[in-house]
Each structure stands twice: as structure tokens, then as C-alpha cells.
Amino acid sequence: GGVTIVPIPESRLPSEWIKLSLAAYYVLACAEASSNLSRYDGVRYGLELDPDQHADGDSDMTPLERRISATRVLGFGDEV
Numbered sequence: 001g002g003v004t005i006v007p008i009p010e011s012r013l014p015s016e017w018i019k020l021s022l023a024a025y026y027v028l029a030c031a032e033a034s035s036n037l038s039r040y041d042g043v044r045y046g047l048e049l050d051p052d053q054h055a056d057g058d059s060d061m062t063p064l065e066r067r068i069s070a071t072r073v074l075g076f077g078d079e080v
Helices: 015-037 061-075
Strands: none
Touching: none
16 A cells, blocks of 8 residues: 555645645644653653652642653753
């Protein structure tokens, strides 16, 4: 199996579709990245750290939420 790519000339697409396609791409790309990164919560895999030492001062968070937050803050770059 495989995929056959069929080129479609821009002249056959309404210009509004072309404008909206970039916005749709960015929404879908961000959603996919978020979904892929959600598995890295630090509970099963990740950094071994004490979440209380790395807490951001949010006292409304549960211990599990503090651990997930600390793991993501320290384990990922600013873009995440």
C-alpha cells in the first residue's frame, strides 16, 4: 500500500480555503504536539525529583499535579 499524491492547482481552490488552511494546520499541529507530549507526565517515566523543591508556589495543586508540573518545567524546553 501507499499513498498517491495528486497535485491540485491553486486556481481550482477557492482563495478562502487557501487562507484558512494555514490556520487549520496550526491548530491541528498544536493539538497533535499536546497530545503526544501528554504522556510525559513524570509519573511512570521522567525525572526523579522532589516536586516540593521545584514547586512554582501554586498551593491549589495536588501532590500529583505538582510532580507533573515540576517534571515538565525541568524536563522540557521553553517551547513546550
